[in-house]
Amino acid sequence: MQAAALIHVVDDDMSFRLAVARLLRAAGYEVALYESGHHFLQRSSRTAAGCIVLDLNMSGLDGLELQRQLNEVGSLLPIIFLTGRGDIPASVTAIKSGAEDFLTKPVAKEALLAAIERALARYRERQGRREALHSLRARVSTLTPREREVFSLVVHGKLNKQIAFALGTSERTVKAHRHAAMEKLGVSSVAAAASIAERLGMLADGERRDDG
Amino acid sequence: MPGARRHPEALCRLPPRGEAALILAIGVLFLHVLLSCAAAAEPKRILLLHSFGREFAPFSDFSGRFREELVGQSREPVDLYEASVEMARFATSQDEEPLLGYLGALFAGRQLDLIVAVGGPAAGFVQRNRQRLSPSTPVLIAATEQRVIDTAPAIALGATLPVTVDANALIGNILRVLPETTTIAVINGSSPLEKYWASEMQRVLEPYEGGVHFTWLVDLPFDEMLERAAALPPHSAILYLQYWMDKSGVPHEQDRALDELHARATAPIFSYLDAYLGRGIVGGPLLSMQVYSRRAAQAAIRVLAGESLIDIRPTPTGLGLPIFDWRELQRWSISEARLPPGSIVAFREPGAWVRYRWPIVAVSVALLVQGAVIAWLIFERHRRQRAELESRKRLLQAAHLNRSAAAGALSASVAHELNQPLGAILSNAEAAEMLLDADPPDLAQVKEILSDIRQADQRAGEIIQHMRELLKRRGEIDAKLFDLNDTIADAMRILSPEAKKRGVVLDAEESRTPLPVRADHIHLEQVILNLAANGMDAMAGVEPQERKMTIKTAVNGKAEVEVSIADRGSGIPKDKLEAVFDSFYTTKQQGTGLGLSIARTIVEAYGGRIWAENRAGGGAVFRFTMPLTKVQPA
Numbered sequence: 001m002q003a004a005a006l007i008h009v010v011d012d013d014m015s016f017r018l019a020v021a022r023l024l025r026a027a028g029y030e031v032a033l034y035e036s037g038h039h040f041l042q043r044s045s046r047t048a049a050g051c052i053v054l055d056l057n058m059s060g061l062d063g064l065e066l067q068r069q070l071n072e073v074g075s076l077l078p079i080i081f082l083t084g085r086g087d088i089p090a091s092v093t094a095i096k097s098g099a100e101d102f103l104t105k106p107v108a109k110e111a112l113l114a115a116i117e118r119a120l121a122r123y124r125e126r127q128g129r130r131e132a133l134h135s136l137r138a139r140v141s142t143l144t145p146r147e148r149e150v151f152s153l154v155v156h157g158k159l160n161k162q163i164a165f166a167l168g169t170s171e172r173t174v175k176a177h178r179h180a181a182m183e184k185l186g187v188s189s190v191a192a193a194a195s196i197a198e199r200l201g202m203l204a205d206g207e208r209r210d211d212g
Numbered sequence: 213m214p215g216a217r218r219h220p221e222a223l224c225r226l227p228p229r230g231e232a233a234l235i236l237a238i239g240v241l242f243l244h245v246l247l248s249c250a251a252a253a254e255p256k257r258i259l260l261l262h263s264f265g266r267e268f269a270p271f272s273d274f275s276g277r278f279r280e281e282l283v284g285q286s287r288e289p290v291d292l293y294e295a296s297v298e299m300a301r302f303a304t305s306q307d308e309e310p311l312l313g314y315l316g317a318l319f320a321g322r323q324l325d326l327i328v329a330v331g332g333p334a335a336g337f338v339q340r341n342r343q344r345l346s347p348s349t350p351v352l353i354a355a356t357e358q359r360v361i362d363t364a365p366a367i368a369l370g371a372t373l374p375v376t377v378d379a380n381a382l383i384g385n386i387l388r389v390l391p392e393t394t395t396i397a398v399i400n401g402s403s404p405l406e407k408y409w410a411s412e413m414q415r416v417l418e419p420y421e422g423g424v425h426f427t428w429l430v431d432l433p434f435d436e437m438l439e440r441a442a443a444l445p446p447h448s449a450i451l452y453l454q455y456w457m458d459k460s461g462v463p464h465e466q467d468r469a470l471d472e473l474h475a476r477a478t479a480p481i482f483s484y485l486d487a488y489l490g491r492g493i494v495g496g497p498l499l500s501m502q503v504y505s506r507r508a509a510q511a512a513i514r515v516l517a518g519e520s521l522i523d524i525r526p527t528p529t530g531l532g533l534p535i536f537d538w539r540e541l542q543r544w545s546i547s548e549a550r551l552p553p554g555s556i557v558a559f560r561e562p563g564a565w566v567r568y569r570w571p572i573v574a575v576s577v578a579l580l581v582q583g584a585v586i587a588w589l590i591f592e593r594h595r596r597q598r599a600e601l602e603s604r605k606r607l608l609q610a611a612h613l614n615r616s617a618a619a620g621a622l623s624a625s626v627a628h629e630l631n632q633p634l635g636a637i638l639s640n641a642e643a644a645e646m647l648l649d650a651d652p653p654d655l656a657q658v659k660e661i662l663s664d665i666r667q668a669d670q671r672a673g674e675i676i677q678h679m680r681e682l683l684k685r686r687g688e689i690d691a692k693l694f695d696l697n698d699t700i701a702d703a704m705r706i707l708s709p710e711a712k713k714r715g716v717v718l719d720a721e722e723s724r725t726p727l728p729v730r731a732d733h734i735h736l737e738q739v740i741l742n743l744a745a746n747g748m749d750a751m752a753g754v755e756p757q758e759r760k761m762t763i764k765t766a767v768n769g770k771a772e773v774e775v776s777i778a779d780r781g782s783g784i785p786k787d788k789l790e791a792v793f794d795s796f797y798t799t800k801q802q803g804t805g806l807g808l809s810i811a812r813t814i815v816e817a818y819g820g821r822i823w824a825e826n827r828a829g830g831g832a833v834f835r836f837t838m839p840l841t842k843v844q845p846a
Binding site: 013015016018019020022023025026027057058059060062082083084085104105106107108109112 | 631
């Protein structure tokens, strides 16, 4: 078991909040408790690995609104909704907005813990993806402006001759830049380079530029 | 023109000798009057010859009525003279000379037109002295029983006007109205005529001796007669014939004997003469002196007119219609049903009705009116009570339906509310299990958990209990003293999940002082729920951050608490502020239009008022008042 994942429990019902906290602590998680969505936004530390167990119906800032605001700020913390009401429209909205799970109270320990484990796995996955992306961006940032231009045209499927023409340079120079860029990015094929470009969102830009 | 007739009549009584002088004195003006008078003959002179003096019944009654009838019927003036053969009372024959002399002197030089002998003794006197008593004057023998006439010698130039008294009818009458009679005491005086009658009656009544015992109180001193009449055995009756003279020769005029007898006797008294009616006799078929007197007067007039006495043969006058004295019937408890058919009941107690007719009418009318008013009020009261009962039943039904609907609408939220403690219980229990599995188990925390579980369970129980109360059918209003703050808290508990669901910020300001009211708390909670639900519905269309509802209480000076439920909804059109409380007024697709109407009905049932206002900043506020109950300071 992953040590010290932090589970945020947001529920305006204190007795329920406490009960869930006891259960999660007994199961070995770190637990942070919040009595409202506002409280969570103000007080939570969202750097540690973990997830949010969120009550759907709360006065003031309700669960769905909190989810929307967290999505806006790019929170990685998966959300497990926990509600007293089996409200289908609310659950659809929640899931579409990326909720990890939608559970109803009273919730069995197994269901809750399993959902938390899935959420934590999801967190780790998101965390991993985000880290990979960060390293790719770091590598792309090492390209010189010319290498970057050449790379952009390469991943858009342009031939060396076309690139040389577009940049007003010789085909030999283009080849040199292309080689250097591929070296820096650690790829050996155009396909791998295109994959990196796609993950970083550069393909669309290139296309749009083409169209424009 | 009776008045015009009486005048000349009076004048005609003047002695004829004065006539000429009067003519001279008065003159021509009265000429025709005097002429008419002069044309009339001398008055008809009639001598009434009594047997016992005027004051003995039935003769007394006869002479009075006879005179009346005669004067009334006669076309000619009559001059009535009366004399009495007093000596007839006495057994020993007395000298009749003085009377004859008196009468002779009285009518010397005057034409006597008719002699009426009243009663047997008088008839005998006339018969004995016919030649000396104006022999040419016709004689009518009146008030004499047929039997007496039959036994007496005939009178020259005389006719009889007989009466008959059927003794059997008298006895039959007694036995009819008093069938239990076993003894009949016959009362009769001691004069010769009376003695005759006593023996005659004894003879006639013999056939009755078998069934009825007759006691002959005849020929007794007066006091003894009274004593014996006062000591008659039960089921006795008295037959009073006459009591003109007692054994010692004392005359008893004017029926004083009957009066005293009536005062002393212990048995009902019967007789045969209508003159006695009203003086103590019960009644029965009676000889009517009025009828007889009229007949006698008619006969007398015919004689005066010159008719032959031979032609005057009137049928005997017998006992007439049965007449009874109502007072005696009452006294002896004789039912009127026993009286022979066609009986006349006289002397009916003039009754309160106759004596106090107008006061009775007035009082009766007042009583009737009063009674009618009372009856109407009672009827109204009953009607109102019934209506109130009915309306209360209906209110309870409607309130129950409305509550059920409200509870139904809130149930989803309430179920959510219920899931909170249930969820807490489950999670707590599972946490406790895990803690107990640990080594060493954290028992302190397990203990804490168990305490929390108990609290959560209690809370769940309260929610369920509350819902059940809302859904419970209330047969009768369960009015109790309670703190309105508690009811508001209850309502808040059940409303807050719904408010949460609808994104309404619900706020209640609790009063710092207790608000004691007497009502069925479920009804007041229902009022709050209805008003709050109405307010939340009104806020469905407004921006989420605007959805605020506030419940406040305030004690006003009139010992009332005013509860206000304010929303920030769409408000109420000004002209609908009243109508919103009407039944079936609704703006909602799903609304029954009964929520506010029922709220009003409930509030008014407990003596409160309810109204709606629009708020300055938008939205509506519903207010209702409840009388505060004075609570003895503890």
